[in-house]
Amino acid sequence: MTTTTTxxxxxxxxxxxxxxxxxxxxxxAVAVVSLVRIVTDTNDLTSVGTIRAAxxxxxxxxxxxxxxxxxxxxxxxxxxxxxxxVLGTWGAAFFTxxxxxxxxxxxxxxxxxxxxxxxHAIATVTFGVDHIVSGVAINLIGVGATTYxxxxxxxxxxxxxxxxLIGLPTPTTIDRIxxxxxxxxxLADKHWFFISxxxxxVAALTTKISLLSLVIFALVVASGWILWKTSFGxxxxxxxxxxxxxxxxxxxxxxxxxxxxxxxxxxxxxGGGFLAxxxxxxxxxxxxxxxxxxxxxxxxxxxxxxxxxxxxxxxFGYTDSLRxxxxxxxxxxxxxxxxxxIAITVLRVVRRQIxxxxxxxxxxxxxxxxxxxxxxxxxxxxxxxxxxxxxFVLALGTQRLRMPAADGRPYRKGSAG
Amino acid sequence: xxxxSVAVELRGIGKRFPxxxxxxxxxxxxxxxxxxxxxxxxxxxxxxxxKILYGVQKPDDGTISINGREVALRTPTDAIANGVGMVFQHxxxxxxxxxxxxxxxxxxxxxxIGDRARAEIRRISDAFGFGLQPDVLVEKLGVADRQxxxxxxxxYRGARIIILDEPTAVLVPQEVDALFANxxxxxxxxxAVLFISHKLDEVLDIADDITVMRRGTTVGTAxxxxxxxxxxAELMVGSELPSPETEESTVTDTVQLTLAxxxxxxxxxxxxxxxxxxxxxxxxILGIAGVEGNGQAELVETxxxxxIPGAGRIHLGTEDVTHWHTxxxxxxxxxxxxxxxxxxxxxLDAPLWENRILGHQTQAPNAKGPWINRSxxxxxxxxxxxxxxxxxxxxxxxxxxxxxxxxxxxxxxxxMSGDPVLLIASHPTRxxxxxxxxxxxxxxKRARRAGLAVLLISADLDELIGLSDTIxxxxxxxxxxxxxxxxVTPQDLxxxxxGGEAA
Numbered sequence: 041m042t043t044t045t046t047x048x049x050x051x052x053x054x055x056x057x058x059x060x061x062x063x064x065x066x067x068x069a070v071a072v073v074s075l076v077r078i079v080t081d082t083n084d085l086t087s088v089g090t091i092r093a094a095x096x097x098x099x100x101x102x103x104x105x106x107x108x109x110x111x112x113x114x115x116x117x118x119x120x121x122x123x124x125x126v127l128g129t130w131g132a133a134f135f136t137x138x139x140x141x142x143x144x145x146x147x148x149x150x151x152x153x154x155x156x157x158x159x160h161a162i163a164t165v166t167f168g169v170d171h172i173v174s175g176v177a178i179n180l181i182g183v184g185a186t187t188y189x190x191x192x193x194x195x196x197x198x199x200x201x202x203x204x205l206i207g208l209p210t211p212t213t214i215d216r217i218x219x220x221x222x223x224x225x226x227l228a229d230k231h232w233f234f235i236s237x238x239x240x241x242v243a244a245l246t247t248k249i250s251l252l253s254l255v256i257f258a259l260v261v262a263s264g265w266i267l268w269k270t271s272f273g274x275x276x277x278x279x280x281x282x283x284x285x286x287x288x289x290x291x292x293x294x295x296x297x298x299x300x301x302x303x304x305x306x307x308x309x310x311g312g313g314f315l316a317x318x319x320x321x322x323x324x325x326x327x328x329x330x331x332x333x334x335x336x337x338x339x340x341x342x343x344x345x346x347x348x349x350x351x352x353x354x355x356f357g358y359t360d361s362l363r364x365x366x367x368x369x370x371x372x373x374x375x376x377x378x379x380x381x382i383a384i385t386v387l388r389v390v391r392r393q394i395x396x397x398x399x400x401x402x403x404x405x406x407x408x409x410x411x412x413x414x415x416x417x418x419x420x421x422x423x424x425x426x427x428x429x430x431x432f433v434l435a436l437g438t439q440r441l442r443m444p445a446a447d448g449r450p451y452r453k454g455s456a457g
Numbered sequence: 458x459x460x461x462s463v464a465v466e467l468r469g470i471g472k473r474f475p476x477x478x479x480x481x482x483x484x485x486x487x488x489x490x491x492x493x494x495x496x497x498x499x500x501x502x503x504x505x506x507x508k509i510l511y512g513v514q515k516p517d518d519g520t521i522s523i524n525g526r527e528v529a530l531r532t533p534t535d536a537i538a539n540g541v542g543m544v545f546q547h548x549x550x551x552x553x554x555x556x557x558x559x560x561x562x563x564x565x566x567x568x569x570i571g572d573r574a575r576a577e578i579r580r581i582s583d584a585f586g587f588g589l590q591p592d593v594l595v596e597k598l599g600v601a602d603r604q605x606x607x608x609x610x611x612x613y614r615g616a617r618i619i620i621l622d623e624p625t626a627v628l629v630p631q632e633v634d635a636l637f638a639n640x641x642x643x644x645x646x647x648x649a650v651l652f653i654s655h656k657l658d659e660v661l662d663i664a665d666d667i668t669v670m671r672r673g674t675t676v677g678t679a680x681x682x683x684x685x686x687x688x689x690a691e692l693m694v695g696s697e698l699p700s701p702e703t704e705e706s707t708v709t710d711t712v713q714l715t716l717a718x719x720x721x722x723x724x725x726x727x728x729x730x731x732x733x734x735x736x737x738x739x740x741x742i743l744g745i746a747g748v749e750g751n752g753q754a755e756l757v758e759t760x761x762x763x764x765i766p767g768a769g770r771i772h773l774g775t776e777d778v779t780h781w782h783t784x785x786x787x788x789x790x791x792x793x794x795x796x797x798x799x800x801x802x803x804x805l806d807a808p809l810w811e812n813r814i815l816g817h818q819t820q821a822p823n824a825k826g827p828w829i830n831r832s833x834x835x836x837x838x839x840x841x842x843x844x845x846x847x848x849x850x851x852x853x854x855x856x857x858x859x860x861x862x863x864x865x866x867x868x869x870x871x872x873m874s875g876d877p878v879l880l881i882a883s884h885p886t887r888x889x890x891x892x893x894x895x896x897x898x899x900x901x902k903r904a905r906r907a908g909l910a911v912l913l914i915s916a917d918l919d920e921l922i923g924l925s926d927t928i929x930x931x932x933x934x935x936x937x938x939x940x941x942x943x944x945v946t947p948q949d950l951x952x953x954x955x956g957g958e959a960a
Contacts, residue, residue: 270570271561271565271566271569271570274554274558274561274562274565274570275562275563275565277551277554278551278554278558278562281551281552281553281554282549282550282551282552284549285548285549285550285551285559285562286551286562286563287513287533288511288513288533288543288545288549289533289537289549289562289563289564289610290532290533290534290537290563290564291562291563392726393726442553444553445551445552445553
């Protein structure tokens with residue numbers, strides 16, 4: 041036979057290399073942050089408080105992103121995440137108040153998110169409505185419905201009003217883990233290069249952290265495992281890659297799409313619940329403030345994978361938390377981003393991607409000049425700087441994104457062959 | 458023929474779609490342990506019938522019996538449960554999943570999704586010499602490997618009745634030989650293979666029984682040992698197949714298109730085209746042979762100005778057009794029949810006369826100054842419809858409503874309008890029926906006599922050999938050989954296309 045056979049290398053080695061790559065990038069990122077912290081003398085950049093705030097800011101984005109991951113892996117674009125999150129905020133408040141348990145509230149948030157997901161699934165899967173159109177409609181419905189429901193159900197409650205409900209019980213907080221929390225915090229206070237930054241992270245993860253945050257991180261791992269290591273996940277992903285092929289192999293594509301979008305809504309709802317119960321002192325209308333979209337963006341930058349999505353959400357969460365700390369930190373952020381961009385420039389020069397290198401070098405140099413020539417970022421900019429810089433890093437730093445092949449495409453049964 | 462040896466029996470199958478009768482009164486009997494060929498022209502209803510047998514479509518009338526038992530196949534799951542497996546013409550694989558994932562999808566219960574499945578894949582692969590690697594992404598596989606994966610998928614599910622829908626359409630001759638070796642082994646292992654094709658040589662080579670379809674129904678059966686190609690062809694179309702034979706040479710000395718050392722790289726710096734040099738003279742048809750994906754599409758896009766080469770020059774006549782953009786090139790007289798008429802050639806939901814304007818929106822008779830000349834375009838569309846025998850209810854019909862052959866005739870008519878100096882024809886007769894094919898060949902030959910330079914890219918080696926004055930072979934973005942169509946055989950070309958020695 042003179043057939044052309046491709047001879048691939050051992051795949052496991054490639055996978056291990058990819059894993060090592062992630063670890064390398066994460067360590068590199070910590071080192072860069074640490075360096076900038078020491079150069080600018082902004083210890084707040086990686087203080088335990090900052091990291092703790094970053095984790096709280098990350099969680100809702102992470103849940104929205106996870107919701108996006110579930111839906112898009114099954115081939116449904118869910119920009120209705122924002123609306124499903126908003127529904128989740130109300131659900132969390134309502135069920136927590138009436139049951140007295142925040143965990144019941146979280147289940148309520150998931151339920152409300154799921155209702156949003158169900159609407160989206162009916163529209164896109166059963167009726168073949170354009171996914172974007174349906175998603176926008178769900179966002180509008182979500183905001184409208186929660187505003188109405190809040191006014192109808194919270195106005196006369198204790199701690200409630202037409203637009204809010206405060207004084208709700210919160211999920212358990214882990215105050216400290218003996219042996220780890222204390223020593224990590226001590227180490228963080230030494231402000232050593234690298235070690236203290238890692239210690240800060242450990243301290244933030246073990247001290248005064250909401251159990252719900254840990255549950256959310258566990259959900260990321262669980263989602264990755266279910267989607268990539270079980271036959272259920274394989275079938276679900278096949279619906280996003282090639283639903284016609286899945287159909288010819290006996291996969292009930294409609295069913296899997298429905299399940300995926302329902303889970304997607306539930307995830308977004310839990311993210312909304314986190315906002316109402318953990319991230320703030322209670323429910324208020326329009327609490328999500330665009331986090332659904334940011335979660336979607338984090339998922340896209342994360343290349344439709346749980347690890348990448350986690351990295352994207354952490355970046356958003358981190359810069360968002362810096363904004364709330366002090367303006368000096370935001371100013372240091374300029375240097376941080378400049379250094380990151382220049383690092384990517386170098387990487388691209390090494391790989392001989394000259395056009396890409398120039399595209400990174402120009403904004404990198406501009407930010408560096410901005411940093412060196414000023415002492416602070418104007419107050420008007422501080423609120424948006426984190427978003428702009430994160431977008432810069434993620435948009436320019438990410439290459440070769442690979443979305444599920446049939447993502448957002450209409451699918452009709454019997455169209456195979 | 459005893460009753461036990463019948464694997465599949467179809468009786469009186471009928472299937473109607475809105476406005477179309479896809480199948481009616483279809484009778485088909487397939488014996489176990491044989492390769493059964495089902496032949497017929499495009500649109501004869503073969504694919505619909507196969508979808509019915511695989512449970513993708515439900516028949517409106519008729520019965521299906523498998524191993525002597527009448528069955529109702531409502532979904533592919535039912536078909537798989539009855540031991541029917543199908544290899545689609547357009548592969549049903551998810552590129553972004555691995556071989557293993559594609560294989561176990563839908564059949565996870567058989568051997569799990571881990572090491573047991575991996576071992577089973579290796580076993581099947583070794584038994585039939587498929588050479589499959591379980592953990593490779595499907596996007597990395599070549600066409601022949603994908604097809605072997607598809608066959609292995611069917612076997613993995615324990616199918617005993619294997620349907621292959623035009624499996625050779627995407628293969629070069631050597632790969633076809635390898636496929637046939639696989640099919641013979643499957644047959645010897647006691648499976649029934651249903652082989653759908655319209656290539657008569659191949660059918661006579663591999664089949665034990667032949668059934669012929671025409672206009673949605675089975676019109677007869679034939680014995681491959683006693684029947685001839687001519688008889689099969691007559692059964693299929695009612696007349697002898699046309700062949701694309703050229704008359705005497707009309708090549709002139711005037712060079713119309715020259716490419717000198719054209720190199721094109723993708724965004725990651727990999728070369729898609731490397732040092733491509735060619736020239737086409739007026740009245741000459743230059744054929745490009747190659748396995749799909751070896752740079753043909755990029756070559757066409759470079760000439761058409763859709764991509765700008767990193768190095769090398771392109772001349773149209775005496776003019777350097779290397780950096781010209783597509784509209785300027787078209788205005789300079791390049792006609793273009795794109796390889797995928799649905800994606801590039803037509804607006805499917807626009808009426809014919811609007812499609813007539815596409816690509817010629819700045820030229821008479823379609824434009825008057827900055828405005829579209831509606832009546833001019835409509836009148837000219839009417840002319841194309843008449844001259845090129847485009848069978849359509851009218852010029853206000855949406856292009857989608859036309860059959861593939863008629864859509865293609867409209868494109869050919871459009872691209873021949875306004876006296877082009879160069880025609881780039883990418884797979885001009887792909888997916889069109891025999892009648893339209895002959896008409897399109899006639900138009901290309903007539904234009905050649907009138908002095909048109911033609912770049913012909915085709916996967917149909919008979920078409921290339923029959924039409925071209927010169928054939929060049931493209932392999933991994935390089936032109937690797939020049940052949941004289943008068944003396945070359947498809948086997949020679951196939952060997953050059955895969956970079957191997959002549960078989």
